[in-house]
Amino acid sequence: MRNVRAVIIAATAAAALVLTGCSAGGGGSGDNTITIWTVEDVAERVQAQQAILDAYSEETGIKVELVALAEDQLPTVLATAAASNDLPDAIGAVSLNALNQLNTDGVLDTGAAQAIVDALGVDTFSQRALELTQSDGEQLGVPSDGWAQLLFYRTDLFEAAGLEAPTTYEAITEAATTLQSPEVAGIVAATAPGDSFTQQTFEYFALANGCELVNDADEISLDSPECVEAIDFYSSLILEGSVAGNQDADTTRATYFSGGAGMLVWSSFLLDELAGLRSDALPTCTECQADPGFLAANTGIVNAIEGPNGSEPASFGELVSWAALDGAHEGTQDLIEYMMGDGYVDWLALAPEGKIPTRLGTAEDPTAFVDGWQTLEAGVDTKALLSDVFGPDTLQAVVESLDSFSRWGIPQSQGALAGAVGAQFVLPGVLSETINSGMSAEDAAQQATDEANALKDDLGL
Numbered sequence: 001m002r003n004v005r006a007v008i009i010a011a012t013a014a015a016a017l018v019l020t021g022c023s024a025g026g027g028g029s030g031d032n033t034i035t036i037w038t039v040e041d042v043a044e045r046v047q048a049q050q051a052i053l054d055a056y057s058e059e060t061g062i063k064v065e066l067v068a069l070a071e072d073q074l075p076t077v078l079a080t081a082a083a084s085n086d087l088p089d090a091i092g093a094v095s096l097n098a099l100n101q102l103n104t105d106g107v108l109d110t111g112a113a114q115a116i117v118d119a120l121g122v123d124t125f126s127q128r129a130l131e132l133t134q135s136d137g138e139q140l141g142v143p144s145d146g147w148a149q150l151l152f153y154r155t156d157l158f159e160a161a162g163l164e165a166p167t168t169y170e171a172i173t174e175a176a177t178t179l180q181s182p183e184v185a186g187i188v189a190a191t192a193p194g195d196s197f198t199q200q201t202f203e204y205f206a207l208a209n210g211c212e213l214v215n216d217a218d219e220i221s222l223d224s225p226e227c228v229e230a231i232d233f234y235s236s237l238i239l240e241g242s243v244a245g246n247q248d249a250d251t252t253r254a255t256y257f258s259g260g261a262g263m264l265v266w267s268s269f270l271l272d273e274l275a276g277l278r279s280d281a282l283p284t285c286t287e288c289q290a291d292p293g294f295l296a297a298n299t300g301i302v303n304a305i306e307g308p309n310g311s312e313p314a315s316f317g318e319l320v321s322w323a324a325l326d327g328a329h330e331g332t333q334d335l336i337e338y339m340m341g342d343g344y345v346d347w348l349a350l351a352p353e354g355k356i357p358t359r360l361g362t363a364e365d366p367t368a369f370v371d372g373w374q375t376l377e378a379g380v381d382t383k384a385l386l387s388d389v390f391g392p393d394t395l396q397a398v399v400e401s402l403d404s405f406s407r408w409g410i411p412q413s414q415g416a417l418a419g420a421v422g423a424q425f426v427l428p429g430v431l432s433e434t435i436n437s438g439m440s441a442e443d444a445a446q447q448a449t450d451e452a453n454a455l456k457d458d459l460g461l
Contacts (some may be wrong), residue, residue, distance in 0.1 A: 013402040016138070019250045026050040034329045038092040039071040043351045049092075051241065052343045053411060062331050082107065089328035090336060092144070093320040096132060096407060097422075099141050100181040100415025102323055112324040112333050114139040119333075119365050120340055126402040129358040133321050136414045141321030142336055145348060145355040148317040148401035149204045151302040152264045152274070157184070158300075165300065166263060169209065169233055169307045176241025179262035186241030186254040187263035189234075191433035197249045199422050201265045203408055204316035204429060206230040209307025212407035213418055213452065220456065222427075223449040231448075233307070233443035235434040257295065259285030267317075268398055271353040274299060277379025296389055303401035319358065345372040352376040352386060356399060370399055420455045 038049055046068045053064040067088065069077055074091075081087050087107065094102065117125065117139055129143040157179055161382055166172040176186030190198040206212075211227035214220055221227065243255065249266070253273070256264035264270075268291035273281040276292045287294040304313035322336045332454050339347055340359055348355045352373055374395050377383040386395060409418025421427070428450075430444040439447075 001151040032061070034090075034226070034331055034335055035065045035067065035088040035259055036090050036092060036335075037067045037069060037074075037077075037088045039074060039095075040070040041070055048346070048350050048450065052339070056335060056338050056343065060334070062335070064224050071095070071098070076107075077102070078102075078107075087325050087327065089332040090325060091323045092339070094141060094323045096319055096321075096410055097415050097419035099133060099321055099323060100135065100413075101419065102325075103135055103140050104416055108140055108384065109324045109326050109328055110138050110140055112328065112336075113141050113322075116142050116322075116324070116333055116336050116340070119337055120303060120359065124356050124359055124362055124366070125302040126360060128405050129319055132319055132405060132407065134411055135415075142340060142366070143319050143321045143358040144340065145358055146317050146319040146405065147354040148199055148268045148303060148315060148356060148398060148405070149265065150268055150270075150301050150315075150398070151305060152266060152270065154262050154298055154304070155300045157254050157262050165302060167302050167305055167313070169205075169305070172263070172305070173233070173237060173241070176237055177264060178240045180325060184261070184350065185236060185243045185255065185261045187265075188242055188247060188255045188261040189238065189265040190247055190252060191238055191428075191432060191435055192246040192248040193428045195248050195428055196425070197421060198428035198431065199425065200267075200316060202230075202234055202427050203419070204265065205234055205305070205307070205317055206216045207314040207406045207408070208305040208310050209233070210310045211307075212412075213421060214412050214414050218414065218461075219413060220449050220452045222452055223445045226307075227448075228441050228445045229309060230307065230445050231431065231434060234431060235441065235444075236434050238399050245259060253281065253283075257283040257285065257288075259287070259295075267354065268356065268401075268404070269351075269354040271386065271390065271398070272378040272380065275379070275384060277382045277384055279381040293389070301326060301394055304404035305399050313404055314406050315401050316407065317356075317401060317405045319402075319405065342371050344369055345376070348373050349376045351378075353378045356402060358402060360399075372400070414461070416459060417452075417456055417461055420459060421452050424451070424455060426451045426455075 007025050007088050026098045036354055040049060050066050053066055133143045135139050149165055163175045163178060164171050166175050180186035192198055192203040206227060209230045211230040225413065250263055253266060255261045272278060275296050276282055283295040285295055304315040306313040323335060324332050330447055344359060348357055357369045357373050360366060360370050374387045375385060378386050409415050426448050433439045434444045
């Protein structure tokens with residue numbers, strides 16, 4: 001999902017279900033009807049999904065009811081449906097935290113998920129995507145796509161200053177401080193204390209340094225040397241090479257698009273905007289007035305970065321999955337296989353800049369879906385082929401970002417805890433204090449540890 005995406009908020013569960021004019025019924029809505037919920041709820045995406053499902057129905061004779069709801073309404077609506085024994089057969093575009101919560105709630109058919117992956121071919125998927133959608137070796141869902149947190153940088157400014165690509169803590173710091181001037185910030189990155197974008201941005205850098213939310217003993221490890229160093233790196237980077245004031249997704253993008261920053265941390269959803277395909281988020285740099293493609297042509301991306309204590313380069317991203325639920329219609333498995341096969345490129349076309357394929361191809365054509373993804377049109381107000389705007393190296397780097405994806409808590413089967421820490425803005429809060437009030441990295445790490453432990457106790461973990 002877009003990390004700053006506006007979602008359609010349903011005031012009540014009923015309002016959420018009315019969105020597509022369908023009523024949830026699960027397997028019980030008819031022997032030949034499959035009910036699918038989707039959190040891809042933007043109107044034009046709902047219509048596109050309905051078209052894919054209509055094609056499936058025409059091919060198989062099985063009716064599919066599509067119910068769209070806002071992601072933040074999923075827990076409430078799901079609880080209501082479970083209480084009335086009216087669960088859907090499957091849910092599409094389920095985030096990692098939500099997938100783990102569904103597993104905790106005991107409503108997933110994990111056997112179906114494994115059967116689907118096996119039928120499609122384990123080797124046709126990104127292996128990292130499969131790992132992140134497992135818990136204790138059990139496949140929770142079928143990963144369908146993802147978006148990546150990326151470091152965008154001005155290749156022209158880097159070349160002029162003789163800087164190397166910003167792939168490490170050291171190179172990023174050097175670039176930020178070298179490029180920093182009254183006219184241009186070295187880097188812009190999120191700092192707003194009550195914003196999940198700040199959590200995502202910091203976690204990206206933290207993972208690169210081996211900083212984890214919990215250790216192998218399931219103990220909170222935010223006070224580890226690796227996390228202290230990550231907090232110190234991030235706060236110093238902002239203080240010495242960025243702009244003053246709280247920064248969020250909108251302000252950081254605006255600064256970079258105006259030509260006012262040498263680097264930017266944002267998700268892969270920036271690609272269509274960088275290409276000038278969204279009227280409400282156009283590049284405005286001086287050079288862009290004469291050449292709207294200037295910024296896209298002079299921007300490089302880094303997917304994975306490495307800190308001094310990181311064992312390997314790492315990146316942050318979100319994966320979404322198909323979740324088959326217990327008691328689902330017997331045809332649900334076949335439908336999900338269709339959505340990951342014949343209907344897959346059309347699914348990715350919903351928003352290709354934020355739907356990086358997790359299934360790369362087929363046994364017969366191992367790169368079929370990656371190749372298809374690169375030929376999709378992106379954009380909102382204007383459409384253009386990704387491959388016409390960005391070079392093959394850039395698009396390949398986006399695809400390969402999946403291979404280095406990591407997330408706090410997920411590999412340790414602590415997704416519920418990670419979700420709670422993110423929802424309470426624990427790290428954004430302590431980072432803001434560190435940047436604005438001079439709190440030391442050691443004290444910030446301890447404060448974050450104490451707050452995370454309190455949440456862990458509240459959850460009974």
